[in-house]
């Protein structure tokens with residue numbers, strides 16, 4: 001086996017391309033965007049992803065782009081700080097990094113780029129697997145044949161839909177939405193993440209290096225007809241959810257009105273009984289999204305590395321894919337079990353819930 005097609009140049013896809021090339025295989029990455037996209041909240045690279053990043057030689061670049069936050073301030077409904085928690089960076093944790101998602105994706109693409117073929121601005125339209133390979137049709141490129149196809153194309157994976165059926169069979173809405181956008185000005189305090197809650201809604205300002213990122217995370221019913229690429233509708237949903245909200249929210253909404261470069265999605269978990277069919281497999285959010293509530297980027301990097309390692313240490317591809325899935329599911333399962341707890345902490349439903357959360361945060365601090 002030599003030719004591997006990876007759909008998606010995100011966190012999982014770029015990591016996988018790097019490791020497959022290092023093992024002497026020929027990865028091709030097809031990415032729907034024209035280049036790497038700039039939106040996304042800070043994400044964590046920690047635990048099993050750290051040795052992967054170290055071995056790729058990207059850890060210095062990740063540290064350089066890492067956020068500088070040392071405290072997380074929980075604000076009262078009138079915007080006053082009521083509890084402050086230390087971030088891992090403040091506790092001297094050098095073995096984990098918090099970094100804007102866009103910077104992480106860009107650094108990983110740059111690491112993989114010299115070793116893999118990248119097809120930007122394209123997508124798979126049809127997959128025809130047989131016993132020896134997969135015939136792939138693209139929207140723009142000419143059809144090609146690959147030994148293996150990997151769906152690393154995120155929550156709304158095209159490879160998953162073409163192989164395992166409609167999205168609604170596997171994607172479970174967790175009752176929350178998330179929108180994030182870069183702000184035109186740096187945060188007032190480059191070391192403080194500010195979290196403002198009112199019942200069912202969170203607005204936050206997260207400092208990054210020389211800039212800041214706003215996030216809106218809020219409860220809402222499923223919109224069954226929601227097109228996840230309908231930017232004007234996403235903007236309207238956020239504006240409606242935060243109308244008449246205090247603190248700095250009106251300014252954050254002004255920034256949202258003025259940009260198309262924002263990320264919006266329903267916070268969702270992806271659950272499938274198996275990640276592999278024939279010569280097609282899934283990795284990262286496409287296989288097992290835990291959304292913003294459980295180390296998605298860390299799992300994407302470590303899953304990609306586990307898959308590359310299995311493919312290079314097993315002579316038989318089916319054995320390799322089985323070994324990858326068995327090993328990586330052990331990391332994913334506990335994270336998927338905890339998403340409800342994280343949601344309740346981050347976005348309490350009631351005023352009483354916000355007060356109780358803030359009191360418990362104060363107590364944690366001691």
Ligand SMILES: Cc1cc2nc3c(=O)[nH]c(=O)nc-3n(C[C@H](O)[C@H](O)[C@H](O)COP(=O)(O)OP(=O)(O)OC[C@H]3O[C@@H](n4cnc5c(N)ncnc54)[C@H](O)[C@@H]3O)c2cc1C
Nearest residue numbers: 008010011012031032040041153154158284285292296300
């Ligand atoms: C622009 C963006 C912003 C994000 N912001 C946040 C955030 O603020 N908070 C949060 O919790 N999570 C966010 N995420 C999701 C987060 O990055 C993932 O949960 C995590 O990094 C897992 O990585 P992944 O590689 O599996 O998926 P992703 O990092 O989502 O990467 C998937 C890649 O596949 C590409 N893709 C999608 N469909 C196709 C297709 N049909 N053909 C080719 N390529 C395709 C996407 O453009 C993307 O580059 C964001 C994702 C994106 C793409």
